[in-house]
Amino acid sequence: MTLNPLNQLAALGQSIWYDNVQRSLLTNGDIARKIAEDSLTGLTSNPTIFNKAMAQSADYDEALAGLLSSDPQAEPITLYETLALADIQAAADLLRPVYERTHGADGYASLEVSPFLAHDTGASIEEGRRLRQALNRPNVLIKIPATPAGLPAITTLIGEGISVNVTLMFSLQHYDNVAEAYLAGLEKLAAAGGDLSQVISVASFFVSRVDTIFDQALAAIGTAEALSLRGKMGVANAKAAYRRFQTVFGSDRFKTLADRGARVQRPLWASTGVKNPAYRDVFYVEELSGPDTVNTMPPATMAAFKAHGRAEARLTQAVDEALEIMARIEALGIDYNTLTETLQTEGVTAFAEAFAALLKTLAAKQQAFLSRQTQPNFLSI
16 A cells, blocks of 8 residues: 555654635535545645635635625625634634644644735734634634744734744745744743743745746856756755754753743745746655654645655755855855845735735625626626
């Protein structure tokens, strides 16, 4: 009998999360089957995922009609939140047995604060608190971006015992900033007498987007050496971040917190779907397999790894070589900090644009409901 590579991956100490949510997947048994058969232990969402789910399917039409029947003048953002909260609550309920079995180490569903707040610390804190209270589940994570304004929000929320999924991390500086924000939050929680064992965090480090932008820069240089380095920065960058994770969470500073029940902030590999068809479709999953990490996979990547992935603990292999690759790329004149900051800026913009598009679609469906122009399928616009 052929072993499921996803189960083998989990046996290496890496948690498998699903970078996708849609109501039909929660109700038709798809997510439940993945939990039972594929070692799925978490689920992540973002504005782009919800835009695709709500705007490009009929899954939400019945629920939306019910909401509009009760409140025809509801704001589109209220409609979105009501639908999204229900999805994340349902996902958390499906994952609750995992949460219980792992004593709170795993089994989480994530919901992001509005991307419109990425540069507003105070508003991010307030929305994080509000969403956590509205979700009313122990196994949910509030997603906050690793922007300069997001970092103090992370510290504040962790300090209040609210678990956080930090998103949009692309550089080693982002990693350092986020690890510091988490430790500072734990120290605030400890000073307030809080239970450190009840709060967790993951640090979402993006991978394929890094290769996309660095490959473009290498192709522009066009030398043999530059071209030979294409497809290597994403993995090298992640391996370098993992080494920093080992240093930070092996420190005396963290040991003091761990003695009070604190958990490590696991690196989460995000954007692990391969964007360049020249690369193996499970490239990032295979190369970043290792303990104390999470890989949140989009549907195609998860299916591909189950079909033909190889689960081997490669994350801690050839780390010095990875650092050398990064140095060689920078020696070619490619500015690491500039490109990674560009990626974060573009990520914030992309999520904001997707969220704006989703709200526009919900407003259009609301208008169709109010005008009764296209019944009985008035919501399918």
